Amino acid sequence: MNALEVHDLTVSYGDIRAVKGISFTVKQGEIFTLIGANGAGKTSTLRALSGMLKYGGKVVYQGAEIDDIAADKRVGLGLAHVPEGRGIFGNLTVMENLKLGAWLRKDKTGVAEDLERGLTAFPRLRERKDQAAGTLSGGEQQMLAVARALMSRPKTLLLDEPSMGLAPKLVQDIYRVVREINAQGVTIVLVEQNANLALKIAHSAAVLETGSISLTGTGAELLSDPRVQAAYLGA
Amino acid sequence: MEYFAQQAINAIQLGAIYALIALGYSLVYGVLTMINFAHGDLFMVGAFFCLIIASLFPLPFVVILVLVMLSTGFLGALIERVAYRPLRSAPRVSAIITALGCGLVIENLVSSLSPYAKPMPALFSVTGYNLGGLSISSLQILIIGVSILLMVGLDFFIRRTSFGMAMRAISFDSRTVPLLGIPLNKVISVTFLIGAGLGGAAGMLYGLAYPVIAASMGVLVGWKAFIAAVVGGIGSIRGAVVGGFILGLVEVMTVAVLPSTYRDLIAYSLLLVILIFKPYGLLGKAPNQKV
Ligand SMILES: Nc1ncnc2c1ncn2[C@@H]1O[C@H](COP(=O)(O)OP(=O)(O)OP(=O)(O)O)[C@@H](O)[C@H]1O
Ligand SMILES: [Mg+2]
Numbered sequence: 001m002n003a004l005e006v007h008d009l010t011v012s013y014g015d016i017r018a019v020k021g022i023s024f025t026v027k028q029g030e031i032f033t034l035i036g037a038n039g040a041g042k043t044s045t046l047r048a049l050s051g052m053l054k055y056g057g058k059v060v061y062q063g064a065e066i067d068d069i070a071a072d073k074r075v076g077l078g079l080a081h082v083p084e085g086r087g088i089f090g091n092l093t094v095m096e097n098l099k100l101g102a103w104l105r106k107d108k109t110g111v112a113e114d115l116e117r118g119l120t121a122f123p124r125l126r127e128r129k130d131q132a133a134g135t136l137s138g139g140e141q142q143m144l145a146v147a148r149a150l151m152s153r154p155k156t157l158l159l160d161e162p163s164m165g166l167a168p169k170l171v172q173d174i175y176r177v178v179r180e181i182n183a184q185g186v187t188i189v190l191v192e193q194n195a196n197l198a199l200k201i202a203h204s205a206a207v208l209e210t211g212s213i214s215l216t217g218t219g220a221e222l223l224s225d226p227r228v229q230a231a232y233l234g235a
Numbered sequence: 236m237e238y239f240a241q242q243a244i245n246a247i248q249l250g251a252i253y254a255l256i257a258l259g260y261s262l263v264y265g266v267l268t269m270i271n272f273a274h275g276d277l278f279m280v281g282a283f284f285c286l287i288i289a290s291l292f293p294l295p296f297v298v299i300l301v302l303v304m305l306s307t308g309f310l311g312a313l314i315e316r317v318a319y320r321p322l323r324s325a326p327r328v329s330a331i332i333t334a335l336g337c338g339l340v341i342e343n344l345v346s347s348l349s350p351y352a353k354p355m356p357a358l359f360s361v362t363g364y365n366l367g368g369l370s371i372s373s374l375q376i377l378i379i380g381v382s383i384l385l386m387v388g389l390d391f392f393i394r395r396t397s398f399g400m401a402m403r404a405i406s407f408d409s410r411t412v413p414l415l416g417i418p419l420n421k422v423i424s425v426t427f428l429i430g431a432g433l434g435g436a437a438g439m440l441y442g443l444a445y446p447v448i449a450a451s452m453g454v455l456v457g458w459k460a461f462i463a464a465v466v467g468g469i470g471s472i473r474g475a476v477v478g479g480f481i482l483g484l485v486e487v488m489t490v491a492v493l494p495s496t497y498r499d500l501i502a503y504s505l506l507l508v509i510l511i512f513k514p515y516g517l518l519g520k521a522p523n524q525k526v
Contacts (some may be wrong), residue, residue: 050414075416089404096400103397106418152416189480 001063003028003156003187004049010056011044018044020211022059026156026189026204031182033190033198035232036208042191043084043207046158049189050074051080062155076104078155082162086145090134094125097133097144101151111151118147121177130196139170146177158186161196177199195232199223207232237368242491243484248375248444249381250483255437256460257467257475258389259311259430265406266426267323267468269330274336275316276345277431277455281307281438282355282448283345290358296358300381303439304432311431312424320420338453346450355446378440385433386476392429393472402426406470466506468519477517482506 004026011019019041026032036042048055051071059066061079070075089097098118102111119126122143128136134231135143142162149157161176163171171194182188192198199205200221207228215222222228263271279325284303288294294302318337322330362372393399401422405412412419441456444450459482467478482502488500515521 052410052414069420071413072418075414081414083411083414087408087414089407089411091407091495092400093401094404098405100417103401175405189440232238235402 001028002026002060002092004189005060006045006049007060007078008057008137009045009046010061011041012056013052018211019048022206022208022211022213024206026187028097029182029187030187030203031178031201031219033188033192033202033205034208035195035198035205035222035228036193037193037232039210040208041211042158042208045192046081046083046160049223050079050158052081052083054213062077075152075154078153079159080149080154080156082149082160084134084160084164086135086141088133088141088144088148089207090132091130093130093131093132094136094144095129097111097148098125098151104152114151114153118150119189121156121162122147133135138165139167139173142166142170142174143177145195148176150181154186156189157181158189158191160191162190163192163195163197171197195228196223206214215233238479239488239491242371242487244371244375246374246484246487247480248378248483249487251379252437252444252479253438253456253460253463253482254479255382255385255440255497256456256478257464258386258472259377259434260461260464261302261467261469261472261475262402262426262430262433264299264464265472266402266409266423267319268470269319269327270334270469271311271319271343271427271430271449272334272457273462274311274430275453276338276341277307277311277434277453278441278457278460279448279450279453280310280341281435282285282442282452283349283375283438284435284446285439286353286355286440291357296377299358300436303384307435307438308428308432311434312428314431315424319425338457342450342453348450349450352447352449355442355448358443365471372442378444379439381436383447383476385436387431389429390472398422405441462503462506464483466509466516468513468516471516471520474516481517 002025006022006024008021008023009020010017034042034045044053047053049059051069053076054086063079066074075142076148098115104109119129124140125147134139162174168176177196178188190202197208199219205217205219205222206213207215207222213223213234217225259274260271263269281303284306285299288299288302315338318333345494359374363370363372393402401412403416405419405422409434460479461511462477463478466481467474476517485502485505486498489498509517
């Protein structure tokens with residue numbers, strides 16, 4: 001069974017058609033990346049998958065159609081989304097942000113363990129756990145956004161440009177974390193403008209161009225594809 | 236001096252009631268950035284619910300209070316569900332007009348059912364106490380005590396429970412909230428339930444303190460509490476409390492030293508001055524710096 005099957009997905013904003021009927025499959029346990037330039041429709045695609053936006057077409061998650069399922073219920077199915085811009089609640093403390101990530105869970109001891117694990121994985125967050133999250137740096141906020149999404153124990157994690165606005169060192173850190181999460185069996189759908197990085201860690205990938213998929217392949221294939229190199233890798 | 240101390244008791248009582256109402260405006264504003272202009276009429280409905288329940292069943296004060304809060308709370312949540320939710324993505328002004336409209340519908344419904352002002356029955360026999368020359372009644376103690384208890388309870392709820400956390404999260408960024416599995420609409424409904432429930436409690440307490448109630452009683456008091464919420468910093472829970480008490484204090488103290496016709500003039504001039512120096516209110520923060 002595939003983690004996600006997307007059939008003829010369309011997203012429109014009024015008359016603007018941002019995603020024009022794309023189809024792709026994400027296999028269980030892989031890192032799938034969707035790369036593309038500004039305005040290609042990457043964020044719109046992820047928002048459709050998590051149910052933030054109305055869309056056309058069909059999304060099958062873990063073998064079942066989820067089109068009629070609201071965004072908050074999709075989280076309960078194990079589909080978590082770290083949105084563009086991170087979506088941290090700046091008025092809440094770091095700890096409160098993490099706790100909200102576990103909203104749907106009833107197993108108190110499991111949640112406490114996961115909180116502890118999250119704070120151990122991200123020592124910077126532990127140092128700042130009682131601080132308002134709005135005072136964190138961009139990199140720390142990104143860590144918090146990922147840690148918070150993990151609190152729901154997702155089976156599939158949608159990540160929207162986790163490297164955005166971060167220094168190269170922090171980008172390396174985030175990507176290391178993404179690989180670790182994947183190594184623990186979480187399927188990853190990664191959206192990036194930073195094609196070089198994303199393709200290096202991706203098992204499979206697709207290129208999105210103004211709302212349509214123009215190329216698909218393994219990460220390595222796209223990395224060496226001359227068209228990708230010319231358009232996205234500055235080669 | 237004794238005279239002022241006596242007036243201070245009255246000020247605290249009035250301020251506590253304003254604060255309870257102001258909390259409802261602030262809570263709803265926090266989650267929807269919308270002013271619930273029907274809130275003053277929910278306050279009025281609370282007084283009438285108390286009258287109805289008390290004249291049908293001889294129940295203890297606390298039971299009536301809980302019933303009034305629940306019934307007014309559900310009415311508030313119902314209004315949100317049928318009137319505000321469909322307009323959530325409509326232009327702001329539509330939501331404002333709808334809220335004003337809901338308030339007018341409620342007020343006129345009540346005035347058509349009860350065209351004349353009605354006396355509020357006493358729920359228990361009030362006794363007066365003498366504290367070193369100051370007189371305070373058991374009703375005043377009850378009103379102040381209940382209000383403070385409700386405020387402390389609300390503060391705890393907002394700060395310590397996960398529902399309270401979700402309400403604060405919504406006030407910061409409602410789009411992200413469902414991505415954590417949090418049912419946005421349910422939290423908003425509960426927010427209205429609490430806000431309207433507090434308004435209903437305030438209506439009941441106000442009706443007991445000034446025991447003649449009428450369909451129009453929510454208009455002026457509602458506006459005043461709204462102003463108190465803005466002066467305290469709309470969206471801020473503690474701000475609403477501070478604003479309510481300041482307003483009660485200024486009103487009562489103005490009347491204590493000047494002819495009562497000056498009351499509103501002085502009270503609102505002062506509040507306007509506060510807003511000039513603190514445009515977001517005393518405890519309010521500029522948008523998206525709410526911490
Ligand atoms: N809320 C909106 N209203 C109208 N148009 C929108 C909205 N959001 C996105 N769009 C348009 O949809 C198209 C796709 O946007 P989207 O945000 O999905 O692109 P993206 O690939 O994520 O871009 P970026 O790399 O800059 O984040 C763009 O042309 C954008 O202008
Ligand atoms: Mg984007």
